[in-house]
Amino acid sequence: MAFSLSGLITEDLAIDLGTVHTFVAVRGRGIVINEPSVVAIDRSDGEVAAVGNEALELLGQNPEEVELYKPMEDGVITDFDLAAKMLALYIRKARGGRSAFSRRVVLGVPSDITSVERYALFQAVQAAGANRAYLISKGYLAALGADIITGDEHASMVVDVGGATTEIAAVTRSHLICSRSIRKGGLDLDSAILEHIKRYHNLLIGSRTAERVKMELACALPISKLNTAALEKTKIRGQNLVRFVPEMMTITPNEIHNAIEPILREIINAVRSFLEDLSPEVGGDIHSRGITLTGGGSLLAKFDERIANELNLKVKTAKNPRESVVHGANAVFENPLLLRRFSRQSS
Ligand SMILES: Nc1ncnc2c1ncn2[C@@H]1O[C@H](COP(=O)(O)OP(=O)(O)O)[C@@H](O)[C@H]1O
Ligand SMILES: [Mg+2]
Structure with missing residues (x-):
């Protein structure tokens, strides 16, 4: 018979509910959801109508009827109720309608989450039908997913640069x-670019344009330190704020570098002060092993080199850095000792 009790229970789910992007992996099947962290709200009743890509599609089709929200964008979970609903919908979607509940869910959480927020997320995961919810620090999961944790008890360090937050962590096995x-995080780089172009060129650009400029032109090192590679310019389109007409202009990598520099400095200073606060043993381990960057923001050109130069440490970017947290969350299921430890901490 096709129907069986085990068919009602899907596999374990690993979730990275990012400020910009959500990943869900099913144990044994890999990543099944890779979508923006957005929800569409039906204006008529205030209910969540769709999440992720579907929410964007819905907005495209019925711009009058739905409103788009990003419940996580400020780094803290700005709207908890919405974040919980988004989480529940993503869990349902990951199951592909195949079952009523999942056995276990590992969810990456920021380290500065309050106990009230932690409890609310915990409840949201359980309300979405999980038997057990494990809420584990994103920093730890990023290190696990980037595969930098050693078999011995030596420390490793990870800097996960997300959309709205940067999570810095030192971990052992x-x-x-x-x-x-x-x-x-990355969104602050976009805002810095947008503000710069508004202030110095009287041109208002959209946030998507700012992000594109960042991906195409932004570089964490001053251009004078590079060879000719990054000398190309890029064209951007926006609204002239003096003449109120659409306008196209050219910008250079150097300008963009200067625009994002204050944000980069803040991130680097936070990493520096984190290092200074480590105990001598842990600091020693990090000095010999270096730092690994994860998160989408770590894809900024030359970011690893810049941090390495400033902090005098080895720095490398993880392979597929945007997926490190979800891979780490998935890897927890393969380690019964870790699950036992985190189940004591997270319930
Ligand atoms: N190639 C790239 N260069 C620079 N930034 C990038 C690149 N790819 C993605 N990003 C940035 O990474 C950020 C999102 O990272 P992600 O880890 O998905 O965030 P979160 O975990 O907070 O959802 C965005 O600000 C995005 O612009
Ligand atoms: Mg992330």
Whole structure:
């Protein structure tokens, strides 16, 4: 018979509910959801109509009827109720309608989450039908997913640069030694670019244009330190704020570098002060092993080199850095000792 009790229970789910992007992986099947962290709200009744790509599609089709929200965008979970609903819908979607509940869910959480927020997320995961919810620090999961944790008890360090936050963590095989979360990330680079172009060129550009400029032109090192590679310019289109007409202009990598520099400095200073606060043993381990960057923001050109130069450490960017947290969350299921440890901490 096709129907069986086990068919009602889907596999374990690993979730990275990012400020910009959500990933869900099913144990044994890999990543099944890779979508923006947005929800569409039906204006008529205030209910969640869709999440992720579907929410964007819905907005495209019925711009009058739905409104788009990004419940996580400020780094803290700005709207908790919405974040919980988004989480529940993503869990349902990951199951593909195949079952009523999942056995276990591992969810990456920022290290500065409050106990009230932690409890609310925990409840949301359980309300979405999970038997057990494990809420684990994103820093720890990023390190696990980037595969930098050693078999011995030596420390490793990871800097996960997300959309709205950067999570800095030192970990060993068995635990998170310490972590820190700052409210700066890739979105702040976009805003800095947007503000710069508005202020110095009287041109208002959209946030998507700012992000594209960042991906195409922004570089963490001053251009004078590079060879000719990054000398190309890029064209941007926006609204002239003096003449109120659409306008196209050319910008250079150097300008963009200067525009994002204050944000980069803040992130680097946070990493520096984190390093200074480490115990001598842990600091020694990090000095010999270096730092690994994860998160989408770590894809900024030359970011690893810049941090390495400033902090005099080896720095490398993880392979597929945007997926490190979800891979780490998935890897927890393969380690019964870790699950036992985190189940004591998270319930
Ligand atoms: N190639 C790239 N260069 C620079 N920034 C990038 C690149 N790809 C993605 N990003 C940035 O990464 C950020 C999102 O990272 P992600 O880890 O998905 O965030 P979160 O975990 O907070 O959802 C965005 O600000 C995005 O612009
Ligand atoms: Mg991330």
